[in-house]
Amino acid sequence: xxxEHIISVPVPEEFRFxxxxxxxARSTNECLFEIKDDKVRKAISFGNEVFLxxxxxxxxxxxxxxxxxxxxxxxxxxxxxxxxxxxxxxLDTDLKPFYAMAEKDLLLEQSVKAFYxxxxxxIPDLFEALCxxxxxxxxxxxxxxxxxxRLVEAFGTSIEREGNRYWIFPPPEDIAKLTVEDLSVxxxxxxxxxxxxxxxxxxxxxxxxxELLRNSGDFKAAEKMLVKIRGIGPWTANYVLMxxxxxxxxFPIADVGxxxxxxxxxxxxxxxxxxxxxxxxxxxxxxxxxxxxxxWRILY
DNA sequence: TGCCAGGTAAACA
DNA sequence: TGTTTACATGGC
Numbered sequence: 001x002x003x004e005h006i007i008s009v010p011v012p013e014e015f016r017f018x019x020x021x022x023x024x025a026r027s028t029n030e031c032l033f034e035i036k037d038d039k040v041r042k043a044i045s046f047g048n049e050v051f052l053x054x055x056x057x058x059x060x061x062x063x064x065x066x067x068x069x070x071x072x073x074x075x076x077x078x079x080x081x082x083x084x085x086x087x088x089x090x091l092d093t094d095l096k097p098f099y100a101m102a103e104k105d106l107l108l109e110q111s112v113k114a115f116y117x118x119x120x121x122x123i124p125d126l127f128e129a130l131c132x133x134x135x136x137x138x139x140x141x142x143x144x145x146x147x148x149x150r151l152v153e154a155f156g157t158s159i160e161r162e163g164n165r166y167w168i169f170p171p172p173e174d175i176a177k178l179t180v181e182d183l184s185v186x187x188x189x190x191x192x193x194x195x196x197x198x199x200x201x202x203x204x205x206x207x208x209x210x211e212l213l214r215n216s217g218d219f220k221a222a223e224k225m226l227v228k229i230r231g232i233g234p235w236t237a238n239y240v241l242m243x244x245x246x247x248x249x250x251f252p253i254a255d256v257g258x259x260x261x262x263x264x265x266x267x268x269x270x271x272x273x274x275x276x277x278x279x280x281x282x283x284x285x286x287x288x289x290x291x292x293x294x295x296w297r298i299l300y
Numbered sequence: 301t302g303c304c305a306g307g308t309a310a311a312c313a
Numbered sequence: 314t315g316t317t318t319a320c321a322t323g324g325c
Contacts, residue, residue, distance in 0.1 A: 133307095136306050138304095138306090188322085230309080254306095260306095
């Protein structure tokens with residue numbers, strides 16, 4: 001392995017670091033990474049190891065990953081970290097076909113122009129993705145961030161570096177042990193408490209994992225597996241398949257943010273119906289996830 | 301102030 | 314199978 005603190009990670013042509021940082025910076029209440037001077041810091045854990053990485057832009061547009069404090073002591077661990085960053089920023093997806101389609105699309109043309117180089121920022125940790133989806137159900141995003149912060153600060157772990165605290169999302173094993181009362185003091189609905197604990201138990205016992213979803217067969221099978229779980233409906237399932245499993249055709253069609261974005265782009269006085277969205281999204285085949293993400297972006 | 305919020309399960313027809 | 318309602322709290 002390279003005996004350095006800094007590693008350069010190549011990026012595809014259709015990538016703009018700052019557009020992605022702008023997305024990451026959408027909430028000042030984010031608790032799982034920190035943005036300062038156009039650099040993103042995040043604590044990540046692999047097994048027993050915890051690293052604090054700082055991702056920034058190289059002069060040639062590629063990514064620089066710097067370790068603050070401990071760094072991987074072997075090559076396979078280092079590769080895991082690099083892979084994590086590639087997954088987080090979705091560096092492996094070729095956006096050319098998406099842009100070719102979107103440039104001619106009534107709903108997408110302006111957002112792909114305005115946010116060229118934006119990738120779907122991932123939530124690689126399945127449990128975190130599921131919790132974030134559940135927390136975000138039927139409440140405004142600002143409050144969802146507050147609930148996530150309370151959950152993380154109550155049950156997560158943290159490391160301290162250079163005077164700052166960096167939090168790591170709690171593992172399912174820890175949430176699986178909690179009672180509804182433990183969670184409801186955070187001011188989420190009793191149902192959400194039950195959903196989070198239920199999902200945590202499934203993951204802790206091994207009957208739900210990223211691998212199982214990936215190996216379920218195809219998108220529909222993975223969606224079916226998720227929707228069977230109490231608290232996970234079509235919206236949450238597709239949200240997670242989009243942000244964590246990275247299915248390009250994941251499509252949270254019932255999403256109210258998507259509806260508002262479409263309303264805004266079309267300049268209509270009402271939100272579109274599901275039937276109207278199905279028509280408007282017909283050209284998006286196998287790019288529904290990216291189309292949704294770009295439309296969300298115009299709202300912030 | 302009242303409506304809305306990155307929905308879902310359960311009840312009901 | 315399709316429609317309605319409770320959930321619950323905060324943001325704006």
